[in-house]
Amino acid sequence: MTISSSTEQICFILLGLTVIVGALGVVLINNIVYSAFLLGGVFMGVAGLYLLLNASFVAAAQVLVYVGAVNVLILFAIMLVNKREELKPIKALQIRKILSAGVCGGLLILLFRVDLTTKWSTPGPAAIGEKATERIGEHLFSDYLLPFELASVLLLMAMIGAIVLARRDVLTSDVVTGDVVNQNLIEKSNEPILIDQSNKQ
Amino acid sequence: MNIASAPIPLQGYLLIASMLFCIGVWGLINSRNAVRVLMSIELMLNAVNINLMAFSSYIDGDLIRGQVFTVFVITVAAAEAAVGLAILISLYRNRTTVDMESFNLLKW
Numbered sequence: 114m115t116i117s118s119s120t121e122q123i124c125f126i127l128l129g130l131t132v133i134v135g136a137l138g139v140v141l142i143n144n145i146v147y148s149a150f151l152l153g154g155v156f157m158g159v160a161g162l163y164l165l166l167n168a169s170f171v172a173a174a175q176v177l178v179y180v181g182a183v184n185v186l187i188l189f190a191i192m193l194v195n196k197r198e199e200l201k202p203i204k205a206l207q208i209r210k211i212l213s214a215g216v217c218g219g220l221l222i223l224l225f226r227v228d229l230t231t232k233w234s235t236p237g238p239a240a241i242g243e244k245a246t247e248r249i250g251e252h253l254f255s256d257y258l259l260p261f262e263l264a265s266v267l268l269l270m271a272m273i274g275a276i277v278l279a280r281r282d283v284l285t286s287d288v289v290t291g292d293v294v295n296q297n298l299i300e301k302s303n304e305p306i307l308i309d310q311s312n313k314q
Numbered sequence: 315m316n317i318a319s320a321p322i323p324l325q326g327y328l329l330i331a332s333m334l335f336c337i338g339v340w341g342l343i344n345s346r347n348a349v350r351v352l353m354s355i356e357l358m359l360n361a362v363n364i365n366l367m368a369f370s371s372y373i374d375g376d377l378i379r380g381q382v383f384t385v386f387v388i389t390v391a392a393a394e395a396a397v398g399l400a401i402l403i404s405l406y407r408n409r410t411t412v413d414m415e416s417f418n419l420l421k422w
Contacts, residue, residue, distance in 0.1 A: 118320070118321060121321070121322060122322060125322050125326060129326070129330045132330060132334060133330065133333050133334065133337070136333075136334050136337040136338070136357050137337060139337075139341065139350075139353055139354070139357065140337055140338075140340060140341030140344070140345065140350070140353075140354060140357075145347055145349055145350060148350060148353060149349075149353070152353050152356065152357075155334075155357065155360070156356075156360070159360050159363070159364060162327065162330070162364060162367070163367055165322070166327075166367050166368065166370075166371040167371060168367055168370075168371065168378075168381050168384075170381070171367065171381050171384050171385060171388075174385060174388055175363075175388065178388050178389075178391075178392050179356070179360075179388070179391075182392055182395075183356060183391065183392055183395045186395055186396065186399055187349060187352065187353060187395070187399070189399075190349055190352075190399040190402060190403065191349055193403055193406070194348075194349065194402065194403065194406045194412050196410075196412075198411060198412075198413070200346055200413055200415075201413070201415065201416075203415060209344070210344050213340060213343045213344055214340060217336045217337075217339050217340040217343075218336070220335075220336055220339065221332060221333065221336040224328075224332035224335070224336070225329065225332060228325050228328040228329055228332060229325060229329075233324050233325075233372070233373065234373060235323075235324050235372050235373060236372070237372060237373040237374060237375050237376075238374075238375050238376035239375055239376065240371055240375030240376075241375060241376060241378065245378055245381060248377070248378050248381075249378065249381055249382055249385065252377075252378075252379065252382045253382065253385075257382050257386075260386055264386060264389045264390070267389070267390065267393055268389065268392075268393055270393075271392075271393030271394075271396050271397050272396070274396075274397050274400065275396040275397050275399075275400035276400075278397070278400035278401055278403075278404050279399075279400040279403045279404060281407070
């Protein structure tokens, strides 16, 4: 028993527990803000698993993109829409939860069986370890060049799409009367257009 | 060679990824808050990434194509989160709720 391998095992078990318990917290905790912070913990745990797999570049990308961008974006969205609202009760909600838990448990058992009974062709070729970052760069600029360029186009499309979807149209003149609209009050409350009109009458 | 000195098997990573994926599926089905649905999708994407990274390290250790795929998946996930949250905010502005059960205009 060497120190390095037992340290590796302890780290693996701790990170695995962090990921699984954190994920359970994300889906089970009622307060959505706690869920978002736990999601950040799950992302950090996954980054730690990548470090155990000798993939420092992807671990850094995981921390930068997931914890730094996606999680912060989710927190901002929660701040924008977090209104205490009473959810309408739904009949048979408990039955629905139990049924879906059964389906997911079945899927889990199936996946476990596939994981444990398949004869994976390990060990493969020797891992290149610390040279992984260089190898990723070589891949990105040779045989994965087209997906790399397409990813940049996709990011541009996502950026423009997000701006178009989320912005609020401000009109300089009233559509009906043609009068100039008071621009001091951009954040005025406008009537939501798709609200169920039947319960107003 | 006892069990304590053995390296971590590939199956360990696969089991963690399976559990994470199933938790994500359950959360996706049962969440009533639309933000939590997006979080569940991120969990599932992370489970897939763990699988790709484990296979890349254990079976394709020389060429590590799985790590390149993971970088692309992270890119697409970031784009998905941005557009998804924009749609969510637009929905919230129109319906003043984030309850998934009230987004049923196209249901039947």
